[in-house]
Amino acid sequence: MTTRYEKAFADLEAKNEGAFVPFLMLSDPTPADAVEIIKTIVEAGADALELGVPFSDPIADGPTIQKSHVRALDGGATVNMVIDQVRQIREAYTDLPIGMLIYSNVPFVRGLDNFYKEFHEAGADSILLPDVPVREGKPFADAAEANGVDPIFIAPAQASKETLEGVAARSKGYIYAVSRDGVTGTEKESDTTGLKDVVDNVKSYGGAPILLGFGISNPQHVADAIAAGATGAISGSAVAKIIDKYVEGEHPNPGRVTDMDGLKKELTEFISAMKAATKK
Numbered sequence: 068m069t070t071r072y073e074k075a076f077a078d079l080e081a082k083n084e085g086a087f088v089p090f091l092m093l094s095d096p097t098p099a100d101a102v103e104i105i106k107t108i109v110e111a112g113a114d115a116l117e118l119g120v121p122f123s124d125p126i127a128d129g130p131t132i133q134k135s136h137v138r139a140l141d142g143g144a145t146v147n148m149v150i151d152q153v154r155q156i157r158e159a160y161t162d163l164p165i166g167m168l169i170y171s172n173v174p175f176v177r178g179l180d181n182f183y184k185e186f187h188e189a190g191a192d193s194i195l196l197p198d199v200p201v202r203e204g205k206p207f208a209d210a211a212e213a214n215g216v217d218p219i220f221i222a223p224a225q226a227s228k229e230t231l232e233g234v235a236a237r238s239k240g241y242i243y244a245v246s247r248d249g250v251t252g253t254e255k256e257s258d259t260t261g262l263k264d265v266v267d268n269v270k271s272y273g274g275a276p277i278l279l280g281f282g283i284s285n286p287q288h289v290a291d292a293i294a295a296g297a298t299g300a301i302s303g304s305a306v307a308k309i310i311d312k313y314v315e316g317e318h319p320n321p322g323r324v325t326d327m328d329g330l331k332k333e334l335t336e337f338i339s340a341m342k343a344a345t346k347k
Contacts, residue, residue, distance in 0.1 A: 071164040071192050072217065072240040075114055075234035076276055076298055085261040085345035086114040086299025087289060088170065088278060089306050089338060091154045092135035093118050094144035095184075096314050096322035101139075102155050103327065104310065104334065109156075115154070115164035120149050122170040127197035134311060142321040143249075146173055150189045157190025166193040166219065166240070179206060183214035193305055195219035195239040201233035208237045219243055222269045222277075235274030241298065244269045244277045262295035270296065286344035291346055302341060306327040309333050 069077075079086055089108055093101050112276065121139035125132065157165060167186060174182040174196070187195060194216050199207055201220045208218040214262035217240030222231055224245050234242055241259055245264060262279065283289060284305040292300040313330035316322035322331060 071162060072115070072276075074162070075164050076241075079114060080297075083347045084346065085112065085293035085297065086278065087112065087338070087342045087345050088117055088166075088299055088301045089113050089341075090132075090280075090301060090303030091306060091310075092121060093137055093149045094139035094142060095135045095307075095310065096138045096316070096324060097142050098144075098148050098152055100324050100327070103151055104330070105152075105156055105330045106159060107334055108306070108338050109163060111336055111338035113163075114299065114342070114345075115166065117147075117166045117168055117303070118153065118156075119303075120167065120169040120173060122172065128300045129304060130313065131307045137318050138300040138314060138316075138322040140329035141316075141319055146177070150185055151184060153186065153189040153191055153320070164192050164240075164255045165190060166217075167191050168195050168197060171196045173198050174207065174210075179210035180214060181218045183211050187215045191216060193217035193219050195221070195243060197221065201230060201237055204233070204237055205286060206232075212239070217241075221245055221300045221301060222299065224265065231269060234269075238275050238285070240269050241276050241278045241339055243281050243301070244272055244297065246279050246283065246292070247279045249343055262291055262297070266296040283330060289341050289344035293347060299345065300341075305337070306334070309316065309337060 091105055095101050121136045121144040125136050205218055211218040220234045220238045222234045222242050222244045254343045266277055278299045278301050279292040279297045280301035283300045283302040311325050312324050315325045316320040
């Protein structure tokens with residue numbers, strides 16, 4: 068059976084386009100606001116989504132996305148709320164690939180089988196655990212696949228042969244290739260000069276299509292990622308920075324969107340420009 072990722076990537080290839088995949092934090096700053104923001108982004112041209120689950124110690128994220136974790140948690144975010152938001156988004160967009168980025172304490176607490184089953188039933192297509200390297204990933208990948216979820220692993224910059232072989236073997240849906248070292252964020256932009264080498268190196272081990280992430284913050288970065296041979300590009304901190312401009316309230320006070328119309332307008336312009344850059 069063709070998966071949503073396979074269909075989306077094939078449809079884009081037929082149109083001579085790459086995929087633009089924005090990352091957003093669920094429940095940021097509230098569940099209702101997050102769903103409205105995500106729907107705006109899909110309507111503006113996102114080809115797939117990567118959605119975050121708020122967590123108190125997001126070690127792979129830089130300051131911008133850390134703030135979105137904190138805002139959501141200050142607003143009382145729970146995993147059950149997140150699952151409900153995924154369900155709402157899936158009901159609205161039946162064919163859209165939905166990936167999740169979740170820190171590993173969540174599956175540990177909920178139990179692996181139950182965790183993957185819950186997210187699959189809500190409508191998630193894939194789950195990436197950024198704090199689980201592929202060498203420790205077998206039980207997670209096995210539980211994911213048993214419950215109809217694509218496990219995603221990160222191909223780090225300058226990764227060893229053994230790591231890339233593992234990532235290629237275990238990742239389904241796509242491989243998340245990191246364009247540079249460090250944490251997420253636009254503070255340190257993607258170094259696009261060596262992207263082709265990064266993509267070619269990961270591709271040499273076979274496996275799923277490659278999406279490039281970390282530091283992808285403007286249309287030129289997206290164009291460079293596609294030109295380097297990636298199937299698409301993931302951008303998170305640049306989106307979170309736009310949302311941050313329109314949210315009032317600092318920790319520990321829950322935030323609120325001060326101008327939803329203004330936020331939606333700016334997000335639409337940004338997503339549209341990033342998507343336009345995927346055309347080959």
